[in-house]
Every structure is written in structure tokens, then in C-alpha cells.
Amino acid sequence: MKLSIENIHKFVSKNEISALKPNVEKCLKMLHDKTGAGNDFLGWVNLPSQISQSNIADIQAAADRMAELADFVVVIGIGGSYLGAKSVIDALSHSFHNLCLDRKHPTVIFAGQNISEDYTYELLETLKGRRIAAVVISKSGTTIEPGITFRLIKKYIENIYGADGARERIVAVTDKERGAMNIIARQNGYKMFVIPDDVGGRFSVLTPVGLLPVAIAGFDIKKLVEGAADMEKATDATVAFEQNPACIYAAARNALYNKGKYVEILANFNPKLHSFAEWWKQLYGESEGKTGKGIFPASVDFTTDLHSLGQYIQDGRRMLFETVLNVENSKHELTVPFDEENTDGLNFVACKRMDQINKCAEQGTILAHVDGGVPNIHISIPQIDEYNTGNLIYFFEKSCGISGYMLGINPFDQPGVETYKKNMFRLLKQ
Ligand code: PA5
16 A cells, blocks of 8 residues: 655645654554553454454354355444445445356345335345345444344244244354343354454454455455554554554644645545445544544545536535545456547547546546645555455554544544434334
């Protein structure tokens, strides 16, 4: 992974970034020494290097068993119990994997991430006559969205396969000993995986919360963890500020925030990264948006959104900065055909690869946005694969921890998410 902050220096000088170095280093040390707020939720810091091979083998074995039993695996969860797995699976999958007929692995379908009656009804309708299994992911087991969806899916599986068949086909990922899901799983004899006590939902993608669905979808979880472990080393507290990408990213975004750049837009030029941005938005939004502070995390898929939000980014209120997630190499090659008639006037791109055109769009966009007053941070990976996805995941987690401490908030709680629930429960009980 490469990080460049060259295109923020029109807005924030190198000296202003250097001035933040002591604070960044202090915050990084707080994460490692566990001396900051929320220090009982820092299990993710050394998670990649501490996952044992037997842990990974156990997850892989459960995934292989599900693949034997089912063609469709419904993964039920919300928030931190959903977004990580979805982001990795979408990044690594064939863009049209749901339409591909020669699937070697089960199709993972996500549910319980909303309370839409139509979504869930249509899911049950789609499952009819297919070989299915389910993974329910909930630390508490009382979250309403996955809770009611699980009731429906459990009943559906039990009706088809009976209690014994359901026991084989349902896996729970939940708390080690507490919570309703732990009780349900033990009572029903489901295979269980543990969400560590000291890892919060949005930092849990490298636990069974993310690893099990990713393994079921057929991706190499060892490589994912390896990529994260290498980034754990690269962002360790012993690595100097200048060489530590997590420190530089945290410093850059806080320096921009201090200059009134309150919105960070994560931009990709590859639709496979759409869900990765959704995961990133939860990570930063839920970690930093507190006590009236925090950068608002937004995202765009380019070039698609250059034909919509591009106008605002170029010309609207100047409170934005952009972080572009670049993928150096595409998986496949396609060349634009030459057309004798040239009615569309596009022969100037004939014989060029689509990726070459996409890269020119990316460079042109960055230049235009920086000129228009939108500072740019550039993050680049060689290609989308398990290793590089793991690398990015840990990079963003580490930067998020540092960045939250720089803001002076607890990046590891989420008191604000309770307010809507209180109102909803009051209304439901009336
Ligand atoms: O990040 C978080 O803590 C939240 O998004 C939770 O993961 C989410 O609310 C789901 O909670 P649970 O796993 O208890 O169902």
C-alpha cells in the first residue's frame, strides 16, 4: 500500500503536518500501551499477528462443511457484525457472481441488516427449493434487525430440515459466555465462534465475524490475515512517524479538519470497492462522530458519481477533502475497438485499454478537485486481492484509533446509536 499526501500541501503546509507529530506519536503509543479511553476494546491492535493457525483452520473447516451442505448461505448481522464481511466479499468477488452458473463456492446472501419486510419476504421466496445454511452474527443477540430475521430464517430451516438438520446448518458467531445469542446457540447445539470481548463490532472483520463468511465465499482468509499482519508491523509504535502510514494519514486528516474540512469523501474508481467504503464509513463515523466533533465520512464511486455528486465536489461548499483509493492493476484486459465511422468521435481512445482511460479519469479528477479547493489524499494498492484487502483494513483501523485520540474522544464506544432504539422500542410497546 502506498500513501501520498502531496496534494494536501496547497491547503496544509508540511510544517503544519510536522507540528502534529508529537501528538500523533503520543496517540499511537496510547493504543499500544492501552492507556487511552476505551482501552478495554483494543484487542484488534495485535489481532492479525495473534490469530493462531488452529483458529484459522477451525474457521476454514466450518466454512468447508457449510459449502458441502449448502449452495446459499444466509449471513445474518448488522453494523459491525455485517459490513466487514460484505466489504471483503464484494471486493474479491466476480462483479456478476450472482449470475454465474459455474460457482464453486456457496453464494453468501446478507440479511438482518434492515427491517424491510419486502427484502426479507423476497429472500425467503428466493431460498425456496435451494440448499441453504445460515450464519448468525450478533455479539448481544438482542439487536432487533438480525434478531427478527434470525427468527424467520431459523424457523424456515427447521421446517425444511428438522431440528437435527438445522443444528448442522446454523452456525453462530457471538459472545464467549454472555448474551441472548450465546444462550440460543448453546440451547440449540449450534457450532459457535467467539467474538473476543475486547474487539468492538466495527473492528471485528479479522475475527470469525468477517473471516467465516469470507471463507464460505471461497476466499483465502490466511492471505487476508497475512496482509493485515504486515500492516500491523508497518504501523507499529516502533515505526517512526515519517515511515508510518497510519500516523501520516491520521495527521493529514486532522490537519485538514482543523482547517474546516469537515467531510472526507472516500473515492474509488472500481465498483468492487463500493462496500469497502461502506465499512470505512461505519469505522470512522461511529468512532469519531462524538461530542459535537468528527469528520463526516462520505463515499463516491467514480466515474459513476462524477456524473452526479461530481458537480458538488468541484464547485459546492468548500468543506470537503477527498481520499482516493487507487488500484494499480485491473484483473482483466479490454481494449476499446476502432470504429471506421467514428460517429461518436471516440476514436482518440481506440486501441487503448479501459483501465488506461480509467487512470486518466482518476488523474484528471484529482487535478480538477485540487484546483477546485478539495485537498486530496492518495492511497494505492497493486491489485484487489486478499492480501491487499487485509493490508488496507488494518491500515484504516489503526489510523482510525490514532485519529480518534487526536480528536480527544473515545473512538471505541457508540453511545449515540442508542437514541433511535429508545424511541423505536417506546413506539413498539405503545
Ligand atoms: O460497531 C458496533 O458495535 C455496532 O455496529 C454493532 O456491531 C451492531 O450494532 C450489531 O451488534 P450485535 O453484534 O450485538 O448484534
